[in-house]
Amino acid sequence: MPHSRPQSVVVIGAGVTGLSAAFHLVEKGVERVVVVDKGGVGGGSSLQSGGIITMLLGAETPIRARAVSLDLFERFGRILDGYEFHQVGCLNLTPREVFDQGAPTRELQKTLGGRFEVLRGQEIRERFPDLRAADDDHGTLDLRGGYSEPHRYIPALRAKLEEMGVEFREHEAVTGFDVRGGRVVGVVTGRGVVEADAAVCAVNAWANHVLSLAGFRIPYKNFVHERFVTKPFPEPPRLPAVNDHILDGYVRPTDDNRILAGTSAHNPWSHDMGGPDFHVGQLEPDPRALPFIRENLVKRAPMLEGAEWDYSTVGLISLAYDVQPVIGPVPGADGLYVGTHFHSGGFAYNPVSGLLLAEHVVDGGTRFDTDIYRPDRFARVDVGAFLSEPIIHDDMGRVRH
Numbered sequence: 001m002p003h004s005r006p007q008s009v010v011v012i013g014a015g016v017t018g019l020s021a022a023f024h025l026v027e028k029g030v031e032r033v034v035v036v037d038k039g040g041v042g043g044g045s046s047l048q049s050g051g052i053i054t055m056l057l058g059a060e061t062p063i064r065a066r067a068v069s070l071d072l073f074e075r076f077g078r079i080l081d082g083y084e085f086h087q088v089g090c091l092n093l094t095p096r097e098v099f100d101q102g103a104p105t106r107e108l109q110k111t112l113g114g115r116f117e118v119l120r121g122q123e124i125r126e127r128f129p130d131l132r133a134a135d136d137d138h139g140t141l142d143l144r145g146g147y148s149e150p151h152r153y154i155p156a157l158r159a160k161l162e163e164m165g166v167e168f169r170e171h172e173a174v175t176g177f178d179v180r181g182g183r184v185v186g187v188v189t190g191r192g193v194v195e196a197d198a199a200v201c202a203v204n205a206w207a208n209h210v211l212s213l214a215g216f217r218i219p220y221k222n223f224v225h226e227r228f229v230t231k232p233f234p235e236p237p238r239l240p241a242v243n244d245h246i247l248d249g250y251v252r253p254t255d256d257n258r259i260l261a262g263t264s265a266h267n268p269w270s271h272d273m274g275g276p277d278f279h280v281g282q283l284e285p286d287p288r289a290l291p292f293i294r295e296n297l298v299k300r301a302p303m304l305e306g307a308e309w310d311y312s313t314v315g316l317i318s319l320a321y322d323v324q325p326v327i328g329p330v331p332g333a334d335g336l337y338v339g340t341h342f343h344s345g346g347f348a349y350n351p352v353s354g355l356l357l358a359e360h361v362v363d364g365g366t367r368f369d370t371d372i373y374r375p376d377r378f379a380r381v382d383v384g385a386f387l388s389e390p391i392i393h394d395d396m397g398r399v400r401h
């Protein structure tokens with residue numbers, strides 16, 4: 001059957017993925033876009049995010065996708081009032097042996113448009129005086145990478161969407177789908193039915209609570225993740241965003257001269273959110289996380305020695321069975337699309353994940369091959385068995401930001 005272009009779309013979830021999808025849907029000519037969230041805009045994990053961005057991932061589709069994200073972050077920096085993409089670089093640090101095995105990946109990254117420099121211990125210290133690195137530490141510095149402040153990006157994107165005519169319905173949970181002739185023609189909330197030609201599910205950690213209402217489930221696990229922010233320093237910290245695979249964490253400067261640091265090192269087990277009413281405000285940072293950062297990440301950023309910590313945020317990262325995002329049409333539910341499970345990199349993905357969702361919805365396909373993200377790829381997985389057992393993060397595989 002030929003793909004029909006929808007005139008109206010309802011987006012479930014007002015995190016960065018849903019907001020970005022709404023943006024691209026309007027840009028692609030959808031006349032009415034409604035965003036529905038059971039809480040407030042950004043109030044899932046998006047406002048908790050570290051906001052670190054790089055395109056130096058390990059496989060072709062993710063590298064291509066992140067390259068588009070970088071283009072879009074640069075564009076958003078020009079068109080969103082109050083938002084700046086801080087392209088201070090993103091240094092991806094790995095132990096020597098991992099770095100040596102990564103030569104083919106670096107070739108691929110280069111072929112796909114990555115602009116990066118390889119830096120070793122002394123070069124890292126010279127380039128970034130507030131970073132410490134051992135002589136044998138190796139890193140690839142993504143020259144187009146960096147960070148965004150989620151608390152500036154999200155309100156700026158929301159304001160742009162309102163200007164573009166997107167309708168927001170906050171504090172309104174989706175509790176069902178209106179299905180006619182096997183096609184989703186609206187979503188059911190406590191306040192009635194929101195009719196639309198198509199629906200996009202962008203609820204990430206809550207995915208199965210919503211998708212199971214349409215008879216579909218994804219094998220995924222959620223993990224608690226937190227970040228900590230120091231009080232401001234008198235001078236801007238001289239460091240890029242750092243994904244640190246050696247010391248098992250990440251650090252970056254903030255736009256107001258602080259250091260932001262995070263780790264998952266002490267939180268290995270998957271988290272069961274219970275029911276659909278779960279909200280991230282119920283989470284507490286793991287009490288072992290900040291001591292870990294104090295002891296370990298201080299070896300990377302000596303400014304953290306004796307630093308005063310100001311605040312922390314905590315949310316969920318969500319990993320599909322094969323630790324790749326899930327983006328595309330929902331099997332068995334015509335008119336319903338899903339974009340979820342961006343591991344710990346959903347902020348960096350959001351511009352492109354929203355674009356790919358909009359392309360699926362409006363065009364019936366994406367600008368480059370995104371088959372590895374297809375929601376129907378889990379047909380051979382025993383989803384029930386996977387969902388019923390807790391799992392350790394590293395047993396699934398780790399992809400940072």
Ligand SMILES: Cc1cc2nc3c(=O)[nH]c(=O)nc-3n(C[C@H](O)[C@H](O)[C@H](O)COP(=O)(O)OP(=O)(O)OC[C@H]3O[C@@H](n4cnc5c(N)ncnc54)[C@H](O)[C@@H]3O)c2cc1C
Pocket residue numbers: 012013014015016017018036037038039040041042043044045046047048049050051052053172173174175202203204205206210225226227262276313314315316317318339340341342343344345346347348349401
């Ligand atoms: C501490 C921390 C640090 C992170 N650091 C980084 C980083 O440096 N770089 C990076 O790229 N990523 C990072 N991430 C990951 C990133 O934050 C997430 O992948 C991303 O925010 C997911 O966005 P989302 O829009 O898909 O989901 P969310 O922001 O979680 O939004 C989902 C929304 O769905 C809504 N919802 C749920 N159920 C319903 C329902 N039934 N009806 C209506 N609405 C519903 C929720 O209220 C929520 O607002 C970090 C995450 C955490 C927790």
